[in-house]
Amino acid sequence: MQYLIDNFFSLTVTGITLGAVYALVALGYTLVYGVLRLINFAHSEVFMYGTFTAMWSVMLLGGHSGASIPAVIGWIVVMFLVAMVTSGLVAVGLERIAYRPLRKRNAPPLISLISAIGASFALSELMGLRDKLAGFFGLDRKLGAYVGQARNNVAVPEILTPQPVFTIVDYQVTNVDILVVVGAILMMIVLDQFVRRSRLGRGIRAVAQDPEAAALMGVNRDRVIQVTFLVGGIMAGAAAVFYLLRIGITRYDAGFLLGVKAFTAAVLGGIGNLRGALIGGFVLGLAENYGSALIGTQWKDVVAFLLLIVILLFRPTGLLGESLGRTRA
Amino acid sequence: MNVFSTTLERTKALLERAKGMPKPAKIAIWALFVVFLFALPVLNIPVITTPDSDFGGVLFTVTTYVLVALGLNIVVGYAGLLDLGYVAFYAVGAYTVGVLGSAHAHLPWLMTVPIAVVAALVAGVIIGAPTLRLRGDYLAIVTLGFGEIVRITLINSSWLGGASGITEVPRPPSLTVFSVPHLDWSSGSPIVDLGNTTTFLKFGITDQIPYYWLALMVIFVVIFFDKRIKDSRVGRAWEATREDEDAAELMGVPTFRFKLLAFAMGAFIGGLSGALFAGKQGFISPDSFPLLLSILFVAAVVVGGAGNRKGIILGAIVVAYFPERFREFQEWRVLVFGLALMMLAIFRPQGLIPPRRTVRAKQADQKLEALEEGTASDA
Amino acid sequence: MPDITDSRTPEVDPTQSVRTRILEVDNVTLRFGGVVALDQVSFHINEGEILGLIGPNGAGKTTCFNVMTGVYQATSGVVRFQGSPLGKRKRFKITQLGIARTFQNIRLFANMTALENVMVGSDAHHSAGVLSAMFGLPRHREEESDGRDRAHELLDFMGLGKKANELARNLPYGDQRRLEIARALATGPKLLCLDEPAAGFNPAEKAKLMELIRKIRDQGYTVLLIEHDMKLVMGVTDRVVVLEFGRKIAEGLPAEVRENPAVIAAYLGVDEDAS
Numbered sequence: 013m014q015y016l017i018d019n020f021f022s023l024t025v026t027g028i029t030l031g032a033v034y035a036l037v038a039l040g041y042t043l044v045y046g047v048l049r050l051i052n053f054a055h056s057e058v059f060m061y062g063t064f065t066a067m068w069s070v071m072l073l074g075g076h077s078g079a080s081i082p083a084v085i086g087w088i089v090v091m092f093l094v095a096m097v098t099s100g101l102v103a104v105g106l107e108r109i110a111y112r113p114l115r116k117r118n119a120p121p122l123i124s125l126i127s128a129i130g131a132s133f134a135l136s137e138l139m140g141l142r143d144k145l146a147g148f149f150g151l152d153r154k155l156g157a158y159v160g161q162a163r164n165n166v167a168v169p170e171i172l173t174p175q176p177v178f179t180i181v182d183y184q185v186t187n188v189d190i191l192v193v194v195g196a197i198l199m200m201i202v203l204d205q206f207v208r209r210s211r212l213g214r215g216i217r218a219v220a221q222d223p224e225a226a227a228l229m230g231v232n233r234d235r236v237i238q239v240t241f242l243v244g245g246i247m248a249g250a251a252a253v254f255y256l257l258r259i260g261i262t263r264y265d266a267g268f269l270l271g272v273k274a275f276t277a278a279v280l281g282g283i284g285n286l287r288g289a290l291i292g293g294f295v296l297g298l299a300e301n302y303g304s305a306l307i308g309t310q311w312k313d314v315v316a317f318l319l320l321i322v323i324l325l326f327r328p329t330g331l332l333g334e335s336l337g338r339t340r341a
Numbered sequence: 342m343n344v345f346s347t348t349l350e351r352t353k354a355l356l357e358r359a360k361g362m363p364k365p366a367k368i369a370i371w372a373l374f375v376v377f378l379f380a381l382p383v384l385n386i387p388v389i390t391t392p393d394s395d396f397g398g399v400l401f402t403v404t405t406y407v408l409v410a411l412g413l414n415i416v417v418g419y420a421g422l423l424d425l426g427y428v429a430f431y432a433v434g435a436y437t438v439g440v441l442g443s444a445h446a447h448l449p450w451l452m453t454v455p456i457a458v459v460a461a462l463v464a465g466v467i468i469g470a471p472t473l474r475l476r477g478d479y480l481a482i483v484t485l486g487f488g489e490i491v492r493i494t495l496i497n498s499s500w501l502g503g504a505s506g507i508t509e510v511p512r513p514p515s516l517t518v519f520s521v522p523h524l525d526w527s528s529g530s531p532i533v534d535l536g537n538t539t540t541f542l543k544f545g546i547t548d549q550i551p552y553y554w555l556a557l558m559v560i561f562v563v564i565f566f567d568k569r570i571k572d573s574r575v576g577r578a579w580e581a582t583r584e585d586e587d588a589a590e591l592m593g594v595p596t597f598r599f600k601l602l603a604f605a606m607g608a609f610i611g612g613l614s615g616a617l618f619a620g621k622q623g624f625i626s627p628d629s630f631p632l633l634l635s636i637l638f639v640a641a642v643v644v645g646g647a648g649n650r651k652g653i654i655l656g657a658i659v660v661a662y663f664p665e666r667f668r669e670f671q672e673w674r675v676l677v678f679g680l681a682l683m684m685l686a687i688f689r690p691q692g693l694i695p696p697r698r699t700v701r702a703k704q705a706d707q708k709l710e711a712l713e714e715g716t717a718s719d720a
Numbered sequence: 721m722p723d724i725t726d727s728r729t730p731e732v733d734p735t736q737s738v739r740t741r742i743l744e745v746d747n748v749t750l751r752f753g754g755v756v757a758l759d760q761v762s763f764h765i766n767e768g769e770i771l772g773l774i775g776p777n778g779a780g781k782t783t784c785f786n787v788m789t790g791v792y793q794a795t796s797g798v799v800r801f802q803g804s805p806l807g808k809r810k811r812f813k814i815t816q817l818g819i820a821r822t823f824q825n826i827r828l829f830a831n832m833t834a835l836e837n838v839m840v841g842s843d844a845h846h847s848a849g850v851l852s853a854m855f856g857l858p859r860h861r862e863e864e865s866d867g868r869d870r871a872h873e874l875l876d877f878m879g880l881g882k883k884a885n886e887l888a889r890n891l892p893y894g895d896q897r898r899l900e901i902a903r904a905l906a907t908g909p910k911l912l913c914l915d916e917p918a919a920g921f922n923p924a925e926k927a928k929l930m931e932l933i934r935k936i937r938d939q940g941y942t943v944l945l946i947e948h949d950m951k952l953v954m955g956v957t958d959r960v961v962v963l964e965f966g967r968k969i970a971e972g973l974p975a976e977v978r979e980n981p982a983v984i985a986a987y988l989g990v991d992e993d994a995s
Contacts, residue, residue, distance in 0.1 A: 049478075050478075051478050051481070051482065109683075110683055110686075113687045114686060114687060114690075117690075119686070119690055120690075121423070121477050121478055122417070122423055122477070122643070122647070123643075123686045123690040124686070125423065125478065125481060126639070126640070126643055126682050126685065126686045126690075127682065127683050127686035127687065129636055129679075129682060130678075130679045130680065130681070130682025130683035130684075130685075130686065131679065131683055132679070133636075133675055133676070133678060133679030133682070134676055134679030134680050134683065135679075137673075137675045137676035137679060138676065141672065141673070141676060144672065268632075272482075272485070272486070272489075275482065279479075279482075308497075310493075310496075310497045311493070311497060313489070313493055314489075314490055314493050314494070317486035317487075317489055317490050318486075318490065320482070320483065320486050321471075321472070321483055321486055321487070324472070324475055324479055324482075324483055325471045325472070328475065328479065566854045569853055569854050569855075569856065570850060570853050570854055573848075573850075573853035573860060573864065574839075574843040574846055574848065574853070574863070574864070574867070575849075575850050575853050577832075577836060577839060577840050577843060578840070578843065580829065580831075580832055580836075581829050581832065581840045584829040584830060584831060584832065585827050585828075585829060585830075587791075587827075588823070588827040588828075588829070589829070589840065590810075590811040590812050590815075591789055591791070591811055591812075591815060591821060592812075592815060592820075592840055592841050592844065592903060592904070592907060593812050593815035593816050593820075593841065593843070593844025593845075593907045594812055594840060594843070594844070595810070595812045596812070602850060606850070698831035698832075698887075699831075708890075709890075
């Protein structure tokens with residue numbers, strides 16, 4: 013308890029920054045669930061691939077610490093572009109290969125879940141076996157920096173050294189903290205506008221609410237679903253960059269735990285509810301930090317699972333209630 | 342795909358013929374089959390035997406999976422509930438044996454088993470009672486969460502052995518009834534090797550075969566009871582609940598109670614399997630109970646054909662045996678598994694041997710199609 | 721068609737002069753958020769009668785059924801079965817009390833056989849549990865064979881005897897409707913609620929169904945019938961209750977109700993013989 017009080021502000025800020033990452037990834041889960049009633053188990057890998065390609069692009073460009081501000085900005089922009097494109101593509105590919113065939117056959121939910129799980133394992137294993145795969149083409153030596161240590165944590169070159177910008181009571185908020193939180197909120201605003209204002213966004217809401225009526229109104233369901241996955245993927249790509257800036261390492265299975273937590277955040281806020289995913293992410297980030305301060309860091313992951321169970325038992329519609337279809341126009 | 346279908350067709354035809362035979366003949370065939378199963382590890386049949394690991398041990402693993410699949414089949418196949426955290430019950434069974442047999446007491450294995458299965462049953466009720474009201478996919482995630490909570494708790498609890506686990510777990514009690522020699526095929530044809538024998542039933546450290554025999558016997562008992570339950574009002578209630586839960590309730594079926602019963606029975610069997618595992622392994626640690634195992638268990642049921650007893654047995658055999666048989670490809674196992682799951686979902690979601698309801702539904706659909714297209718010979 | 725064995729029917733003498741009220745809907749209101757689905761509806765059903773519940777689409781007839789069978793909880797008001805309020809009883813308990821129903825959109829257990837569907841119904845009063853089943857105890861075996869016999873009887877009664885081992889989904893439409901009734905009867909109810917049992921039937925089938933409903937009543941069951949077809953309602957019911965927009969607008973003998981101006985107005989524009 014004392015630990016919690018002593019470190020309250022650092023725990024809070026760290027919780028919020030981590031929560032921002034959860035929130036962005038949660039958006040992907042909540043969007044897909046709202047439109048398809050499917051838990052996209054493999055969304056965690058969508059995120060993970062974003063982290064790796066962002067990392068590789070920085071390595072390729074020779075990113076390092078202590079560089080000039082334009083260079084740093086340039087690298088970060090590249091990271092975003094690369095990660096968002098990668099994650100978007102992986103997400104769309106997933107939809108095409110693992111989910112669409114099942115949708116066309118009206119598969120029962122258990123089967124869709126099985127396919128999702130299979131895709132998740134396949135994708136993460138591919139990353140975990142990258143050294144062997146490169147080896148098949150004789151490239152494992154040449155690409156050693158990128159494909160080596162396939163099963164271990166790999167570190168991103170630090171391009172943005174955390175510098176304190178201002179202080180809240182006893183915690184020094186760094187530039188990285190600010191970047192992550194502000195950046196995440198910006199992305200969410202963009203998404204919110206997209207869903208509310210654009211044609212495709214309306215299509216998403218229509219399909220989420222009533223697929224048949226939407227089809228009768230001329231909404232192309234397949235296209236809407238593709239866009240949903242794409243948008244979720246892009247968000248996850250952005251999250252990947254924030255994650256790298258904040259935490260600095262990634263791994264072939266980094267997706268799994270983060271994915272479950274992000275899903276928890278989505279449920280916490282109200283599955284299908286975009287603002288809920290936001291709130292859920294931040295709440296989860298904070299709860300995790302405060303929780304592990306109270307009961308010990310080795311139980312950190314349990315906090316997320318317990319929260320999930322408690323929410324589903326006592327308020328399954330989440331804090332803000334389920335509602336992709338009912339987002340106010 | 343075609344080769345597989347024709348083999349399946351031919352096997353089915355053979356089984357149909359076998360079904361038509363008079364009772365004494367059927368009993369004889371079954372008896373022979375059972376003897377074959379028991380003799381399997383000592384027969385050492387060349388292609389089937391695993392080159393890189395002890396065949397007896399592999400067979401034991403396979404039977405563990407079969408037992409688990411039988412339990413999970415009740416939950417997923419009969420009652421239609423999605424459970425992704427089944428490994429929790431397996432772990433409860435194993436750890437109860439470990440704790441009572443080694444870590445905090447020294448009860449003999451046989452005494453710990455009933456306590457282990459009851460503990461697993463209680464865990465099933467505790468987990469099931471609040472969560473079975475949830476929708477299908479939510480239930481799946483919550484059970485996954487519980488599985489992980491159990492694993493993390495095991496790692497973090499020193500009184501449960503922590504990350505290093507519990508050693509010197511007691512083994513099943515031994516008796517010496519007779520010894521069976523192995524067959525040796527190294528010269529191309531079978532020779533009885535009297536130097537290499539397995540004793541029925543001596544539970545030692547090196548010879549895994551008696552554990553396999555024990556597990557096999559447990560399986561027969563479980564199948565016996567499973568059959569009975571399936572053909573009773575309990576089985577009907579499960580099926581009705583799975584078909585249309587609301588209608589079932591309105592027809593007087595206390596659906597929640599039966600769902601909880603299915604969950605608890607599944608947990609019981611999971612715990613039993615865990616207890617057997619602990620007894621054979623002699624040592625348990627949280628590493629033995631990862632999420633992947635829960636997924637493998639579900640895969641065994643789905644691959645086989647959820648709801649069909651023969652199917653899930655086949656599924657368990659496939660999921661447990663192939664990775665062991667092709668151990669040299671160990672690195673690729675999980676990748677292959679993931680791809681296999683995706684292909685299964687897309688191309689054969691009903692599983693290898695789908696339950697009769699799916700088969701009959703398909704036959705009915707085909708009949709209907711034939712009628713509509715005017716290709717049927719009679720109505 | 722053979723009769724259902726006497727030993728299974730409720731202990732009611734349909735000829736007794738003092739009618740007891742088997743069901744009372746007492747000032748029941750049901751609100752969903754802003755929508756008032758039922759508005760202070762009150763009526764009763766006498767033991768042994770066939771009561772018709774009619775009204776235009778959306779009047780609240782099926783909603784009424786749902787409140788009576790525990791699918792919805794009334795916002796206010798009470799439903800009394802044999803004198804005691806249903807309260808917050810679970811749905812399966814209400815069925816065990818003695819109220820059974822069929823559905824507007826057929827809800828059979830599609831992948832189970834006709835026999836199995838009906839046996840699920842007769843299981844409602846069985847008490848043998850899982851241990852009984854596992855060890856083949858006498859109570860289990862008795863209840864199984866009893867249930868099976870009863871199911872066969874009911875199927876024969878409904879004219880489905882030969883189709884006992886057909887999957888419910890394969891049965892023709894008419895048989896499915898009859899199977900639903902057989903299943904409901906299997907639960908051993910005192911009150912049988914039929915929700916548009918003749919929907920989609922041709923006149924000949926409707927006539928047969930009317931026969932069947934009369935036979936069921938003669939066996940001692942009380943029947944509550946939702947129907948659109950006026951001919952059927954006039955032909956088979958003893959009394960009629962009319963709902964419109966969630967309110968009761970008329971109640972009485974079929975002939976009276978038919979002449980009631982409010983009822984005619986409610987149905988204006990709808991063919992009397994709409995089938």
